Every structure is written in C-alpha cells, then in structure tokens.
Amino acid sequence: MVRNVAGEMAELDPEDFYLLSGVEQGMRFSEWVRRDKLPDYADLTAEEIAYRIDRCLDRELIERKTLQYEGYQLTFEGYDALALRTFSERGTIDGVGSPLGLGKEGDVYEVQSFKPLALKYHREGYTNFRAVNREREYTADRDHVSWMYTARKAAEREYEAMEALYPDVSVPRPVDHNRHAIVMDKFGGVELARAKLEPEQAAGVLDLIYRELVTAHDLGWVHADVSEHNVAVAEDGVTVFDWPQAVPIDHENAREFLERDVANLLRYFGRKYPHEIDRDADTAAIAAAIADGSFETVRAFEE
Missing domain, CATH: 3.30.200.20 (Phosphorylase Kinase; domain 1)
Known part of the structure; x- marks a missing residue:
C-alpha cells in the first residue's frame, strides 16, 4: 500500500521538489536515473544533490539501486508529492x-x-x-x-x-x-456490488446503467471496464465511474468492449437477481441497441 504523503508536504523544501522533478524527468528515458545526470535534470549542484537525495531517501520519496551505475527512481509517494504540490499551487x-x-x-x-x-x-x-x-x-x-x-x-x-x-x-x-x-x-451512493436492491428494482437499475452507456456511446465513448464495482447506486440514480480504460467508439475493439460491458452487468444482475433478470439475454443485440441509441429496456431482450 502506498503511504499518504499529504501530512509530510510541509516538511519538504523547494529544492526537494527540484530533485523529485529531476528524477521524474530522467525516468522518461530510463527506469533508473543515473546519479551523475541529476545535477542537470534537477538544476542543482552536486553537493545539493547529495543532501536532497538523503532527505528524499529518508522519506521514501525515491529509491536507489546499484547497477553498473548508481541509479534513482521515484516511488509512488514521491510522484504523489509532485502532484499534490501542483494542485496546491493551482489552488485546486x-x-x-x-x-x-x-x-x-x-x-x-x-x-x-x-x-x-x-x-x-x-x-x-x-x-x-x-x-x-x-x-x-x-x-x-x-x-x-x-x-x-x-x-x-x-x-x-x-x-x-x-x-x-x-x-x-x-x-x-x-x-x-x-x-x-x-x-x-465527490459523489454519493453505494457501490452496486454492495447495494441491496429489492428484486423488483433490479431491471430498472440495470436499464438506468445501460442508458448511461447509450449516452456515452452517443458522445463517442465506450467505458470498456464496466462492472458492479464501478457503478454507484443512489436514490436519485446511478453514477458510472472509473474510466481509465475508456476507448473512442472508432477504436477497432470498441464494439467488443461494449459487448463485454453489457455482458459483465447482465452476468452480475442475472446471478444476484435470477428471478428478475435473464442472464442469457442476447448481449450482442443489447450492445447493438446501445450503439444505435434504440435501447429502452433489458426486458425487450429476454428469451
């Protein structure tokens, strides 16, 4: 687990961030950044580099490895610190x-x-x-x-x-x-995997999620990783989150990913609410209806 460094930000000097930024720049070119490159990357003297390395190693913001040379790499804590500093400077x-x-x-x-x-x-x-x-x-x-x-x-x-x-x-x-x-x-609701729906609510909630996918597709995107773990259910509707795997609809595998999203949700609802949802419904047909905007309800695809 990555440590939360927010409480340590006040301890860091501007020169510590110069070093972290220098290591970050060097990692664009190699996994481990040579120590002799750091003065140029960080715009610090060799003496200052030595002092800042010790401070950042003590705080586990960087790590060191001896290969054919002495190399350094950011840890996630160090990367977090750089992002936090930027958000703070922007007033976010x-x-x-x-x-x-x-x-x-x-x-x-x-x-x-x-x-x-x-x-x-x-x-x-x-x-x-x-x-x-x-x-x-x-x-x-x-x-x-x-x-x-x-x-x-x-x-x-x-x-x-x-x-x-x-x-x-x-x-x-x-x-x-x-x-x-x-x-x-920050959004409200309960993760779908932990939501306790009444059986008669199941089809309606599934329809709500599929309709969000309809609108997303109409705007040019496929989520590509929808499951019960990235949908939140609240009294006023659903929220679909976690979009890092999203692809544009012109991606060569967009339809395949959309069908997988449809199948993931259908499988979950069919397993948890077997008397309400037909888990054998035609996922390809549902995905096609989502893609062309004609989807209305999962009930229309039950066998």
Missing part, C-alpha cells in the same frame, strides 16, 4: 482528508476545497505492471514504459473521457488533473 485543493477507497489500481481520498472533492491517484502498474501494459492500448507501442508513464496516461485518459461525458452522462464532475492524479466531485 487546500488539504487531504480521509481515504474514500484504496484499491489495486487507484487510491481515492477526500480533499478540502471550496466544496468536498475527491482526489484519485492512479496506481496502474504498481502491482502487476506487465499485465496492465498488455491491456492498455495507450502503452502498447512504446519501447520504454515505466509504471509512472502508465499511471499518468491512465489518469489522462480518464480525465479526457469524463470531460467529454459530463454532465450528459452521470459521471463525477472532473475538476483538475496532474500527472497520475485527478480531482473530481
């Missing part, structure tokens, strides 16, 4: 509060601002880097891909999709993003 957030959710591919915290917001750090590649790279189309064609690049591109893709979809699709309102982090509106 005033402070970081309690965790809202800590997961395999992202950590979410409540943040203080002019209203309650949520801060999401992308962690793609942190635990299963190779598998993530195989799955994400934005890393497929690069020779050197670091976890840092993967996480940043995931955040960029999610923010791009949310900006395109909000407010027509019920997604969290995007506020700001930097590096691998996104600030968005």
